[in-house]
Amino acid sequence: MTGAATNMRMKLPITCLILQIILIILFGTIVQYDDETDAKEWHEHLHNGSKDADNDFYYRYPSFQDVHVMIFIGFGFLMTFLQRYGFSSVGFNFLIAAFALQWATLMQGFFHGLHGGKIHIGVESMINADFCTGSVLISFGAVLGKTSPVQLLIMALFEVTLFAINEFILLTLLWAKDAGGSMTIHTFGAYFGLMVTRVLYRPNLEKSKHRNCSVYHSDLFAMIGTIYLWMFWPSFNSAITAHGDDQHRTAMNTYYSLAACTMSSYAFSSLTAHDGKLDMVHIQNAALAGGVAAGTAGEMMLTPFGSMIVGFLAGIISVLGYKYLSPILEEKLKIQDTCGVHNLHGMPGVLGAIVGAVTASLATPDVYGKGMEDVFPQIANGEFTASAQGARQAISLAVTLGMALLGGLLVGFILKLPMFGAPSDAICYEDSIYWEVSLRCLQTHIPQLPDPSYVQQVAHSHCSILYLMASLQAIFLCTGWQGEWAH
Amino acid sequence: MTGAATNMRMKLPITCLILQIILIILFGTIVQYDDETDAKEWHEHLHNGSKDADNDFYYRYPSFQDVHVMIFIGFGFLMTFLQRYGFSSVGFNFLIAAFALQWATLMQGFFHGLHGGKIHIGVESMINADFCTGSVLISFGAVLGKTSPVQLLIMALFEVTLFAINEFILLTLLWAKDAGGSMTIHTFGAYFGLMVTRVLYRPNLEKSKHRNCSVYHSDLFAMIGTIYLWMFWPSFNSAITAHGDDQHRTAMNTYYSLAACTMSSYAFSSLTAHDGKLDMVHIQNAALAGGVAAGTAGEMMLTPFGSMIVGFLAGIISVLGYKYLSPILEEKLKIQDTCGVHNLHGMPGVLGAIVGAVTASLATPDVYGKGMEDVFPQIANGEFTASAQGARQAISLAVTLGMALLGGLLVGFILKLPMFGAPSDAICYEDSIYWEVSLRCLQTHIPQLPDPSYVQQVAHSHCSILYLMASLQAIFLCTGWQGEWAH
Amino acid sequence: MTGAATNMRMKLPITCLILQIILIILFGTIVQYDDETDAKEWHEHLHNGSKDADNDFYYRYPSFQDVHVMIFIGFGFLMTFLQRYGFSSVGFNFLIAAFALQWATLMQGFFHGLHGGKIHIGVESMINADFCTGSVLISFGAVLGKTSPVQLLIMALFEVTLFAINEFILLTLLWAKDAGGSMTIHTFGAYFGLMVTRVLYRPNLEKSKHRNCSVYHSDLFAMIGTIYLWMFWPSFNSAITAHGDDQHRTAMNTYYSLAACTMSSYAFSSLTAHDGKLDMVHIQNAALAGGVAAGTAGEMMLTPFGSMIVGFLAGIISVLGYKYLSPILEEKLKIQDTCGVHNLHGMPGVLGAIVGAVTASLATPDVYGKGMEDVFPQIANGEFTASAQGARQAISLAVTLGMALLGGLLVGFILKLPMFGAPSDAICYEDSIYWEVSLRCLQTHIPQLPDPSYVQQVAHSHCSILYLMASLQAIFLCTGWQGEWAH
Numbered sequence A, B, C: 001m002t003g004a005a006t007n008m009r010m011k012l013p014i015t016c017l018i019l020q021i022i023l024i025i026l027f028g029t030i031v032q033y034d035d036e037t038d039a040k041e042w043h044e045h046l047h048n049g050s051k052d053a054d055n056d057f058y059y060r061y062p063s064f065q066d067v068h069v070m071i072f073i074g075f076g077f078l079m080t081f082l083q084r085y086g087f088s089s090v091g092f093n094f095l096i097a098a099f100a101l102q103w104a105t106l107m108q109g110f111f112h113g114l115h116g117g118k119i120h121i122g123v124e125s126m127i128n129a130d131f132c133t134g135s136v137l138i139s140f141g142a143v144l145g146k147t148s149p150v151q152l153l154i155m156a157l158f159e160v161t162l163f164a165i166n167e168f169i170l171l172t173l174l175w176a177k178d179a180g181g182s183m184t185i186h187t188f189g190a191y192f193g194l195m196v197t198r199v200l201y202r203p204n205l206e207k208s209k210h211r212n213c214s215v216y217h218s219d220l221f222a223m224i225g226t227i228y229l230w231m232f233w234p235s236f237n238s239a240i241t242a243h244g245d246d247q248h249r250t251a252m253n254t255y256y257s258l259a260a261c262t263m264s265s266y267a268f269s270s271l272t273a274h275d276g277k278l279d280m281v282h283i284q285n286a287a288l289a290g291g292v293a294a295g296t297a298g299e300m301m302l303t304p305f306g307s308m309i310v311g312f313l314a315g316i317i318s319v320l321g322y323k324y325l326s327p328i329l330e331e332k333l334k335i336q337d338t339c340g341v342h343n344l345h346g347m348p349g350v351l352g353a354i355v356g357a358v359t360a361s362l363a364t365p366d367v368y369g370k371g372m373e374d375v376f377p378q379i380a381n382g383e384f385t386a387s388a389q390g391a392r393q394a395i396s397l398a399v400t401l402g403m404a405l406l407g408g409l410l411v412g413f414i415l416k417l418p419m420f421g422a423p424s425d426a427i428c429y430e431d432s433i434y435w436e437v438s439l440r441c442l443q444t445h446i447p448q449l450p451d452p453s454y455v456q457q458v459a460h461s462h463c464s465i466l467y468l469m470a471s472l473q474a475i476f477l478c479t480g481w482q483g484e485w486a487h
Helices: A011-030 A039-047 A057-081 A086-112 A123-143 A149-173 A182-199 A205-211 A216-238 A245-271 A280-293 A303-331 A341-361 A365-375 A386-415 A440-445 A452-459 A465-486 B011-030 B039-047 B057-081 B086-112 B123-143 B149-173 B182-199 B205-211 B216-238 B245-271 B280-293 B303-333 B341-361 B365-375 B386-415 B440-445 B452-459 B465-486 C011-030 C039-047 C057-081 C086-112 C123-143 C149-173 C182-199 C205-211 C216-238 C245-271 C280-293 C303-332 C341-361 C365-375 C386-415 C440-445 C452-459 C465-486
Strands: A031-033 A118-121 B031-033 B118-121 C031-033 C118-121
Touching (some): A011 A149, A011 C245, A031 A086, A039 C365, A057 A123, A057 A280, A086 A118, A086 A123, A086 A149, A086 C245, A086 C280, A123 A182, A123 C245, A149 A386, A182 A280, A182 A341, A182 A386, A216 B086, A245 A280, A245 A303, A245 A365, A245 B057, A245 B086, A280 A303, A280 A341, A303 B011, A303 B031, B011 B031, B011 B086, B031 B086, B057 B280, B086 B149, B118 B123, B123 B149, B123 B341, B149 B182, B182 B386, B216 B245, B216 B280, B216 C086, B245 B280, B245 C123, B280 B303, B280 B341, B303 B341, B303 C011, C011 C031, C057 C086, C057 C123, C086 C149, C118 C123, C123 C149, C123 C182, C123 C341, C182 C280, C182 C386, C216 C245, C216 C280, C245 C303, C245 C365, C341 C386
Parallel strands (some): A031 A118, C031 C118
16 A cells, blocks of 8 residues: 555655754754753842742743643644544644744744844743744645655745744834734745645545545544634733733633634534534634634734624634635635635634734724833834834735745645655545554454455544445345345 | 424524624623733733732633633533534534623623623633533533534523522622532532423433443543543632632642542442443543532632542442432433433532531631631621621522522523424434534445435444444344355 | 453452542541641731742642643553553543542652641642652553553552652652652653563463554544643643742753654654554654653753753654564563553653763753752752762662562562452453443344344444454455355
8 A cells, every 4th residue: 555655664764863963953053041941040030139930931831831732732633534644633743843843943043032143942932933833734734635744844844944034024024913823823824835735736636535534533533623722722822922911811802702703603604504514624623713813913902892803704704715715726726725724724814914904003002001012012112103013014914925825836846856755646645654554453363354455444444434335235235135035 | 314493504503693793792882801901901000019920810821721621621522422422512512612601701790890880801700701601511411412502502591691690699699608619600500401401301212312322432532521620620619719828729629529539439330330340421420529519618728638528428429329319310300411410510519518618617717817818708807707607608509509490490491492493302412413424425435325314324423333233233144144055 | 251350349449448538537637738728827928928929839730730631631541542441541540540649648748748747738749649640650551451440559559659768768868859750750660560560471461462452543542642741741840840940941851852752753663664654652652752751850951952862862762662672571571561661661761860860960050050059959058069969860760770670579469469350361451341331222222132242342342353354254255145146
């Protein structure tokens, strides 16, 4: 079942080891503890009147852990909905995230965290590294089932780099605000991934269509991912906002945005089904759009009222996208978007960016008071007006879209190189190409085996519908024959 | 498989959209950020000497997230034990929780949080909204598998309202203490749900009996819910107690109560089985009773010793309830309690309320010192005696039982209205009524299909025992026939 | 299927109840709230200038909850990889953890926490109790599938006691540092368990070999455990380090160690497979070795660079252990290590201890500054030199190995006593011995049943490969016969 092309025996180990050794060398040469993780420096601060309780660890670490769960459990299990791709969904998510967070530490540090030629790191850089990783995992969702782990690592290598550049342009050059990453994380990750999958278009993908679907339990595993993403999104959007009211407000805005989004997702999932039945795809994905859409404006004085409107709209857009837009994108634009990231991260991300721009342009001292310094420092110190801030937010969206599409185009062509071991059209969405599927115990207690490749196909997805049908046919044959026999 | 009655095409969307639009309008008119989430107000506090670290976010948000996990993962997955009802268990839990927490914010705010006609919200109101939601989900457990999502939303609408009124009577009028909600959450939710399911009694429910059971993997999914509820119960009970020793003590008391409860649950589960085998139903549920029973007294000086005794008894009561009382309730009182909420939340809740009343009546300045002001302010300032506090706790239990039973009676009759699309007796505990069950990929690679409705029944629960038996019969038939053939 | 020997009807309840009653009595006589959980004492502190925010609850509780998740979800689900042992993996993990954490509170309190004859407890003692429990669960992994719950409780009883003694020798007598427990938790738990399983050697275990393997969904459940352990390991290693930079630094070092470990685990899993396919066993376990190996040195100035090297090596050692060493240990040394704890906890634990000794011996005031007082108080106050500290770390490893092996030997022989109801060689790795496996609904809608014991074997593991093969054979028989018929 595994051709020479997809054999990872050398490709994967060499890629992992080279990348990791480079990371270790770079960390050894240019990375240092920041003042809050360094024993000597922190105790200097204590000496100068700080208290241990002031250490950023206590402000940020609980949020970091929630984000961490979203990255590894949330994204990982959300993608296990495919009946035969659970190992790869969780496993490759795990691998590329473990690589991306290290690489992101370097790339983001290079652009934001240099102190005398050294990158200083602490919990905030860990959160930012996880954020950047999230962007890569969004792109992974677009190409899920159609790429080898080596391709994914190469994609992560380039995407993290471009992410850091885009983030630098937005936050440092344009002074845009995007604490929850509607633009930097979601819009960038989604359109980057969509362009990659466009370049990697597979005309004969329907050969694997029977595997590109869920079964009962795989949908339940996916719900684990969905619920964790949903629950911890308030922590995600508030993880790196300013201390105090900012973190508090951002978490609450996101909480209400998600709740409203869930209601509209269920409503439209049922409304758009001919028999009014809810579709797991919508529930697993659209109900999360409210978190994406509150990513930029969440820290602003959006109010729970505004947050609920944003979430409500995001849910509707997302369901309609899955129902009507995705098929068009696939047929007309040849974009094969496995997880529908355009509906969960793309459109809601753009919505979030627009909401952020509008909300920023409406900021007034009456509403923000002295809090303006935290949310919009440049407006507070008179460097530019609220409407100028809004304009910079809008420009940031355009820049992000450009970077994502160009970047995805470039990287897509790189990933086309045959050496990376992409699966053929007939064996996409299939774990057994890259994973040892446990049949060990088989040989031991069943002497004679049917054609192994067939058994493997069946066994490794013990809930395979194929197998279900086959068994039922057997039942009817035997029963039918019974009837014959009776006469 | 879906009759006109259960078709949600119009009912569900209209219900969700109307409710959500009403919520948005109400939030827009009467909800405001509180002093700790409002940029301007909080910076006034900072101006007056507060520090960002004093923001309640840092005292409450980690507890909030643990509670949030209990509500969405804990309750949601605990109910996935049914073999064909996993989508609905997690999915409807998700829907009604998303609605209930918004509605609860308004109802509880109306009774506790009004400031100049506006409801002020922050992390504490978010925790309280999740608490109220928990009560609705307990009632959901009693009617699980027998109600439509529309019925559940209507139930949530009324139950949240009654919850807020009952909470107001207990905490504001009676000055009772109930930080972990043994009374307000568990007793109320359980008896409310039991009365609702009594009113909705289905004489012919045994038609669906074959679906009202678990299979191997569905029990494992349920254990995810159980373990999360168990682990985070200390956070639940301590989430809104006073800062400092109170939160610390409450979490620790609950931790030991749960540990002791687990030991007695295992002991009695094995003891009450004819062959000494453990029953997953007991482990999944009874082991949690210790958290329920520590809900009221957890914040008091119960001591780990007292907590362990309470948990130990709660586990025993709960297992015995599942084993001996539930069948009686069903036969004699016609109460069809799907999840046995009476055993997990009802009786342990009452036990917790009694323990709380006794512990309160024993409170002395020797034991509490200045801490009395946090736990029993009225005793501290001499407004009334410890025994008076105990009496108020006892009265609160009676009030809660009355409110729950009357409320459940009322709401039960409302839910009987045919328009809400309840399933018929023959298709209870069945996902495929309300959910699109993925058979898409089927058609693609198996040309001829057996009777679809049968296939659907089987396929959507790929681990259906029915299907298992059928296959085995086929095997024996064929093998048997082989025997014949040999001669 | 259940013989008299394995019938738990009396054994399990009596064991649980006696142990719990003893625990309750001991807690009632010698356990007290510490100053931070006692209402009176804490308010004395407030009276003397402390603030509620200074309560250790706010420094430690979020870390505690992460550790708690690792113990109950992490360890519990990691062991569900066995196809027919999911109930026992999660369920017995739950039971022995609930017992061990109470017993550990007493044992550790007896050695560290006595104040005037009373054990004072708070969140730090809760974390330490969970740590000690982790050690027992590691040993559980070595004997998984081959022991009765009564044996496990007896093992926990003795192991916790020996753990506390060993911990006392290391931390109090030798003044060694081991915040994350590379020695006290992982090395001790692993070698203790390996010796126990050696003494309990089963020559005819291959009779159960067909059950000692995973199936598709059981591997996915196991990944839930893996990912949670991986994500929260930074909290584990930093949970009881000093406040401020120490907790912050430890978490960060562990984070990078784990990331590097994941990369090398994937690389070597693929490299050591003939066809380059990844092995779930390696991903589920080896990727965690980086957390184990950073347990001792994590709080020191290891630097992210050093942490990554340690994690990188740990992953390699662990994969090679699973691939080449485990089979040798089983054949030559007769050590039947079900979960391969030697590869995940044993060798990486020893590595971590060595890294800790080396790192300690290199500690200089230049690097640590005033932070030396937190990490190495004896070096800071000149009681002994860095190299002396290193020597003490090395001696601690030797002591731990000795205690673990001798303790395991002793306890192994105790567990051999027949009365504890161990399963026979032919029914290991089998839930249905100790658990009621739900067949209730069966009788209701399938009149005639095949041989129940066979059905039970099959049904309770609805994904049994045996059953899969049988069905396929049936299919081929029938189809073959069809061919005949055609002529």
